[in-house]
Amino acid sequence: AQTVTQSQPEMSVQEAETVTLSCTYDTSESDYYLFWYKQPPSRQMILVIRQEAYKQQNATENRFSVNFQKAAKSFSLKISDSQLGDAAMYFCAYRSATGMYSGGGADGLTFGKGTHLIIQP
């Protein structure tokens, strides 16, 4: 079974600064997807960024970028120019790619325990 580990229960950053959230995962698969989701205090999960394991290029979405190290099974999220609206719980998630085409099992996301990001004004 796959596991996802977020070793930082809480991180704090000054507004406009850069912060990096860590995520490691364990899998025996070679084809999979990794995600970062944001959960603001209102509790609705929002997708931040997605990475396909077969792609060597790191995904980027505006101020959000990832550092994907497949061999090390590491998937960190970098937030540049932090804003007050970035304050939330951030969850790293793993999903097997094998179920996507066959419609078979392993289609649920496996989440880490989350990192609470605090933005200091």
Add this chain to the structure above:
Amino acid sequence: DTGVSQDPRHKITKRGQNVTFRCDPISEHNRLYWYRQTLGQGPEFLTYFQNEAQLEKSRLLSDRFSAERPKGSFSTLEIQRTEQGDSAMYLCASSLNPRGRTDTQYFGPGTRLTVL
């Protein structure tokens, strides 16, 4: 609003009662997922549907839990004989899963269940 909706948003019940939650996915999304999230934890996968077929169930889904998606649109999650350990946020997500394309799950606001 064309996002995933869930009803009710909050439910308080007494131990031993049955409860039912509803999820309406994004229109035309063929996959629907249920997750459970307890305080301080990430969501845990419970089950998912492709159209009306329930394709996968987690070991977390005890026999007191049942989920349906009768017409491939909305879904219901029923918990029978609730226990205090069932207190959690129940999240629904949906996705469009055409072959050969990445499948991203979009989450609803959740139903918070409190069992007294």
